Amino acid sequence: MMNDRCAETRERLEEMLHAELPADDAALVDEHLAACPACREYRDALLEDDRLLDQMTRSTVERISRMEERVMESIGTRGGRAQRSFGWWAARTALAAAAALVVIVGYNLIFRGTPGDVVWARVIEQVEKAQDYICRIDRTAIPWDSTESVAYFSKKYGQKKAIYIDGKLAAEVFVRPGDKTIHLLHHKDQAYVTIGLGSEDARKLTDMTSAEDLVEYFRSFPYREIGTRTIDGAEASGIEVNDRAIFAAMYDTGSVRLWVDVRTLWPVLIEREFEADSGRVRVKETLHDFQWNPALSRKDFEFEVPKGYGTLDLGKAVSGEEGAIGGLRAYAALTGGRYPSAPAFDTAAGEIRADRDRLMKEGRWGPESIKQLFRYRDFSSFYQKLIEDGVEVEYHGDSVSALDYDKILMRWKLKDGRWRVIYGDLRIETAE
């Protein structure tokens, strides 16, 4: 039978639901619940309603996003969803996004040092303390399509990136702290793509959700002042790093510039430029429109796979020599025996265009081909690790093919002074 205690408990349950009840009061509620079946039933119903309403909110997120898109379309900032197709160039976006995430992994390892200048040290200190941030990323990656992204980063909840091509939402990428999978909603192709990571890569990718990752370059390498300019109506001061180590020899040249608002000391613009293969591969990323500490919540990083989406699992990364050889073999199988002229994933994906066209004509290009190409990241990661280890690695993909069984495709120095050698036919041996 309901009494005053029951009435009080039921009011308190509401506060518990809002997480606003002090621990002592919560203990009293628990005590009453243990003795009162009617109030337990009331609590269960309350939780069930809360769950239902939460569920409804989540299921409505997609329709609100569609509404937002229609608004954007009306005011001229972007178009609606693209037509459904499963061609290579659409799927390539998934690879681009994943590559951008995966290839960068490992940079953290090579950054050591302390800030040199007092003012810049304050910038770095401030950024390191940031819990979360939002920014826009414009990426031009010749020979790829250009993309624009809105990226959300949170130390607590991970990262989310909404990627636009030609103003249309093409894909969304989600990475959760500690999760060994990159989740990619490829809206353009209506596909849900998962990319497995090794433990170490997952850990490093988690590190990248911290704003610290933005300033690592400048904490660890000598930088030069590049003056001041006006950005978004505010005076900004810039520094630049162009040490070869920032791009771990994946590119021929590269530089990173950081511009901060001189008044607030928050970064307002970060420019990253890399070039490889005598200028045939050029990557430029501009991070701008920063919002610092916008108090992102778990909901900002949640996603649901829309109904009707196909699934594509790009598999787990394979580390070490096994992964490297597997990646090169998969790539050569797609290209008829050719290797990329440079080890970066950007280069490999860019140079496979002609082969993709050929295979498509022959009706032999499909999700399996994409999986195969994606295996190349294992080689790319392996190469990057060798660079980080400083083992005098050499790569000759520009002049060696699978037919060149006697030519050295890649070699690196072992601790005992001998060389580990991968030949054109992917035989691997240790040589003097």
Next chain:
Amino acid sequence: MNERSDEFLVTASRSGDRRAYAELVRRHSRRVWAVCMGILGNAADSDDISQETFIRGFSRLGSLRGSGSFGPWIAQVARNLCLDQLRVGARRRELIERHGYTLVRGEQDHSALHEALAELPEQYRTPLMLYYFDGKSAKRLAEELGISHNGACTRLSRARRELRRILERQAGR
């Protein structure tokens, strides 16, 4: 600290920066949708009126006094449009009754919860929608409704109780 405040985005939007306005839409879309759903009780209508709210908002930014108060202002635009919609709906129902037209409705929400929400009186539905779509914070709800924190909790509690009553009645019929 938020580098790109609403105030900044409103100023940029007024000067024609559509991206800045897109960010405002993203920030406030849930709140506006919740306001619409609270008043209209129908998801499809809420989509339409939310969309209309933001489109009108863009062209009427000049009438916003104090560029930092975009949230309350756009919510008021949504409320006004919803009330217009209800008036139009009432007029349409009147015509239907007088002339015996067949009522053709758009997308229907068939789930028990949506039906129960539609049946819930507006004074209960609005706090529930605002609470769940705008960060699940009783403090924010209190600010939005212009009532005390305790008042917001009481409204939520009553709304849930009423919703439960409707759901149980639905289950029993």
